[in-house]
Amino acid sequence: MTELPIARVLPDVKQALNHSASAVLIAEPGAGKTTETPLALLDEPWLKGLKILMLEPRRLAARSAAVYMAGRLGEKAGETVGYRMRLDTRSGPKTRIEVVTEGVLTRMLQSDPGLEGVGLIIFDEFHERSLHADLGLALALEAQSVLRDDLRLLVMSATLDGERVAGLLGGAPVITCPGRTFPVETVYVAAGRELAPEKAAANAVRRALGEQPGDVLVFLPGEREIHRLRRELETGPLPAGTDVYPLYGQLRQEEQLAAVAPAAAGRRKVVLATSIAETSLTIQGVRGVVDTGLRRTQVFSPRTGMPRLVTLPVSRASADQRRGRAGRTAPGVCYRLWSEEEHARLKDASEPEIREADLAELALELAVWGVRDAAELRWLDAPPAAPLAQAGELLRRLGALDAAGGATPHGRRMAALGTHPRMAHMLLRAAELGAAPLACRLAALLQERDLLRGPAAAGAGSDLTLRAEALLRRDAAGWAAGGEDTAPLRAAERTARRLEAQLRAAAGDLPPQKRQEDPALSGLLLSFAYPDRIGQRRGEGAFLLSGGRGAAMNEGQPLARSPYVVAVAVDDQGTQSRIQLAAAVSEADLLEHHAGELREVREVYWDRQTASVRARRRVLLGELVLKEATHEQPTAEETSRALLEAISGERLEVLPWDKATTQLRERMAFMARHVPDWPDMSPEALLSGMEEWLLPYLDGMRSLRDLQRVPLRQALEGRLDWQQRQRLDREAPTHLTVPSGSRVPVDYSDPEAPVLAVRLQEMFGQQDTPRLAEGRVPVVLHLLSPARRPVQVTSDLASFWASAYFEIKKDLKGRYPKHYWPDDPTEAVATSRVKPRL
Structure with missing residues (x-):
């Protein structure tokens, strides 16, 4: 076997970890760091009797790395080398190297902060800067400094500011290793931006197959684009013996393995992948890369507290990673569907997920760890304050945090589920109601926003309940009929079953699930996950959300006429959010199942329609008024204070300002402007001081008509003492x-x-x-x-x-010739007549 470049620096890595608790390894693509480093460190003296945990950001990469390393030892995964990911584990008592995914590492640290039995944690592909990787490193550093000074940490990356990470690790040594890559020619296809993405990519794929030997790897932003490109390629001619494989995170394991396996003898393959294939994986035989230059990610909006899925250009670092896939085993070509000028404008690197993502899951994990302030931990990039505060507010609303910010027992159960806190809360509440299977299906449907777009969701509009019904019908009928149209439904069902298993593992035996197949419960279950997005209808297609923001959906669909909905997918661009997915919920269910969140408020207010003071009782859910009664009579004090608020809102204009009273106010304001120690009589001062000078005169009044009887001149003069009144008449006479x-x-x-x-x-x-x-x-x-x-x-x-x-x-x-016009006006006699009387 040809020696990999990493072999030349492994002695340096061993030396660093022998003398330091941490190290940083920067190894270019193709160096072999992922599979060679753990095996090389396994027999180090400081690891005797201890195991290595290696964190991989992606499930497919974790499984592939473990299987490959086990094969190097002549074993199967689960012996010396194993892997652990949610609901898929190959690990045993003899396992010394365990490849884990990010959520699993967090759970292991939470359940055993000291990580007894672990001697080294390797953070692979750390340059991807996922939220869980940043959190895992922060927790591991805390465990190392407080509980396990013998615990080693190794951060590995292909492209990363090594010195910055080394500083975070307390001045850790940095080892650099060149990769083993072959020359890759870069071809910019500027016309790719002028065509629909799938057509531009299809043209580039056919060109690559015609110009280059070997297989072709295509990078696309998401699953939807993969299916579109696959259909586009199947409608046109491809060279004989060419197979097309999709590759994305939600794909079944056997289909993922088929995509990364070498092509059969005499055949070529085209792999249509998301950024899952950007790092870690080596797909044998790839000589051509077609890159759309796009990635899909969730960006959190602090303005609304809502994440939105966006498609963005990749960074230059990501584009270089993708390009390198064409040169892993032989020289290749990368076809970029953008211009060189556009390439120069790309960001150097993608933003770390911690700066853009919804931080609810991070906030819950910190609370379970026992951290009230994120600044207590060491971060490469600290979580931004505003999104973290909003995440804390959401968690309190879900019952995951107490008033002091600590994790409640319910919050700990939510964290143990290992899914987003919204989904975790819904699953636990649904289990109590006997509807966990339906909740798992709803959660699965929300994994990908447009999961059921197309024939499977024809006529469904924005209604998630209809999608749940489609999933339940297909599940009941069986999947044998199959067909491409059922592929998204199959993916959702697999995810739902995985969530059910997670729920059983975290919550123990579930109570009898008697209502599991009642899709009418969808809105209620989703209201547990989105208590801040319960919408109350205020017009055709227009809703007020319980969080206080307005939202709307396309008119003409039955859901747009529902009195209440739960908006589960919302695009927050513009002044009013657009509801993309929702489900109807009844007022009765809200009153019954959200009783703990309801507020009963008695309000005394100024009713503009009747121009009078009224009293009402309101039952509120967030900003929504569920019930209202207006038959009560306000007390005299409540009435007077409501009148003051009405007067303040109208800027004093509802009071009886006749000519004399207006002049009095202006005279007093004139004195306040020019005479020291005179009471401020500006409109602002009068408004702020109404309780003192006006309130005593409002007794017995409750309407606009009553206000016309206020002795306003007397009230204003009451602000002055006797001497000031005398002075006013003297210095600012009428x-x-x-x-x-x-x-x-x-x-x-x-x-x-x-x-x-x-x-x-x-x-x-x-x-x-x-x-x-x-x-x-x-x-x-x-x-x-x-x-x-x-x-x-x-x-x-x-x-x-x-x-x-x-x-x-x-x-x-x-x-005016008859009038008196003297030559010396200073000595003349004044007159109000034509001529003075002499």
Whole structure:
């Protein structure tokens, strides 16, 4: 057997782990790190009597690595080398190397934080930065520092900032190993973006088969695209002897193994894969790679608390990983369905899942571990605060956390199930109701958003209950009829059975499941998983969700007219969420089975329709009003306070503001602006102080009509003491007496510049501008013609008399020749008539 590149650095790895508790191994694709490193370390003295746990991010890679290593020892998996994943274990008492998937490692750490009997944990393909890998490393570091200083940790990756990880591990040594890859030519097919993805990929596959020997590996974002491309390839000619295999996570084990096995003699194969084939797996015989450059991932939205499934461009690091698949065993070609310019704009690396994902599962695991603050652990990237806080709120609502943030017994049972907390809570509640099999099927249907899209879900629209019925009908009829249309249903049924086994393992014997085949229970069961997405109809297709957000579904389907639904798949883009999958639920079920979450609230409020104070009792589920009664009478105190809220909402405008009262408020505001230690009379101050100055006058009132009887002037004057009232009349009088003897009202609507509008002739003899507020503020004189039309605005009367008056006099004398227009206005007699009486 040809020596793999990893063999040259294995002595360095052994040396590092002999002298250090941790190490980092950076080995390029093809180096052999996954299968050679654990075997090489097995006989190290510090591992005597202890086993190696190796974490693999993907089930297929874990199983393949274990089977390959066991074969190297001349054994079958389950002897010296085994694997452990949920509901699929090949491990025995003699097992020394155990390859585990991420969720299994978390469960092992939670059940035995000291990991007795384990000497080394290997984190393989750590560059994928999955949520469970980050969590597993954080928990392992805690166990190492607190409980097991002899526990070794080895982080392995193909592309990773090794020094950064080494720093997290306390300055661990970094070993680097080149890979064994053959030259790979890169061909950019820019036209791939102009066609439908399956057509562009089909063209590239045919080109690869025509130009290159060997097999072809195609990278697609998801299962839906794999099936579309498979149909596209089957409709057109492929070279004779070519077989097409799908490869994705939900595929049956035997089909996955067929996809990665070498092609039969004389035949070629095309493997249509998701990113499952990006790392760890070597598919023998691949000489051509067709890369769509897309990946599908869930991105969590802190704005709404909802995750959404999105299709994104891959990073340059991922594109290079995919490209390298063509050069693992011989020279090859990679066909990229994008341009070189687009490639230059790709991100260097994908965002770690911990920054984008729903953190509910992480938050629950931390609580079970006993951590109240994530900062207590060491992270390569700490969980973002806002999504983590929202996850904690959801867990409290599901009954998984207590008020202090600790895990409840129910929360521990949820964590033991190893599935998302929403699904775990639904499964446990369903088991109590005798409906666990239906709940498992519902959970399976939600594993992939569009699982039953197409012929299997014809006419189902957004209704998940109809999908559950289709699954139950097919299960009852048997699967012998088969056919491609049943493939998604088969996948859902396999997942459901796996969930049932997990539930039995975590919860023990289930009570009799008497209601397992009643799809009408779907909405109720889903309401346990999504208590924040129970929707109340408020129009055709429009719903208010219990979490407070609005959502809508396409009109015209029966579900859109349901009084209540549970929105289980929601696209939160835009101002209003779009409901993609939902199920109807009855009000009676909500009242009965969510009784512990209901709040009864008595409200006294201002009813705008009747313009009066009313009282009501409401039964609330989140933000939804399930029941309401309005026959009660509010108390006098409740009525007065409701009136204050109504007045505040209308910004005081509902009060009886006559001309005199309005002027009083403006005079008081004027004084507050210019005189120290004067009460603030701004609208904001009046609103905030209503309890003090207005509340005493609201006794016995309850409607808008009653408010018109409020003695508003008296209430405002009540804010001033006797001296302030005297001062107000003196420094901000309602009227000023002008030289003609007339009392002219002052306009205080602008507190910076009070206005006196007076006929010019009535100001003759006045030398200077009148002043207010202890002489601080001159009035703005609006000087009027005899017909009371403005002729001049000034706040400097002396300057006006000395200059502008004479120009204005000429004009006025021409228009009003009978009136008195003296040459010296400062010495003339003021008059309110045509001419003064001498």
